Amino acid sequence: MTLIEPGGYDTDWGGSSARRATPLPAYDPVRKQAAEQRAHRVASLGKPEATRQAILQVVDAERPPLRIFFGNGPLGIATADYESRLATWREWEKVSVSAQGKGWLSTDARSTI
Numbered sequence: 058m059t060l061i062e063p064g065g066y067d068t069d070w071g072g073s074s075a076r077r078a079t080p081l082p083a084y085d086p087v088r089k090q091a092a093e094q095r096a097h098r099v100a101s102l103g104k105p106e107a108t109r110q111a112i113l114q115v116v117d118a119e120r121p122p123l124r125i126f127f128g129n130g131p132l133g134i135a136t137a138d139y140e141s142r143l144a145t146w147r148e149w150e151k152v153s154v155s156a157q158g159k160g161w162l163s164t165d166a167r168s169t170i
Contacts, residue, residue: 059124062124063128063131064127108127
């Protein structure tokens with residue numbers, strides 16, 4: 058099984074085929090900001106028809122990945138997210154390790170067992 062995590066594609070998903078409620082003017086600034094962020098995140102939309110060959114490559118692979126990104130945007134988003142998480146975890150590592158309590162082997166000692 059492979060989980061395909063696609064980026065943005067050039068479809069009518071949010072276009073004329075979408076059903077929407079009547080916009081409330083109070084939310085205009087929020088909609089504008091969301092549209093700007095979306096435009097920045099999805100610089101170029103993928104072509105759905107190009108996905109066919111990519112899926113076949115995954116299906117035919119001897120060792121397919123558990124997860125794969127499709128498109129040119131998701132890896133950058135995931136990389137930034139995980140770098141931020143790693144920085145926070147490293148910053149708080151001493152607190153995290155202290156939660157183990159006294160008497161446990163250190164990380165270095167465990168690695169030699």
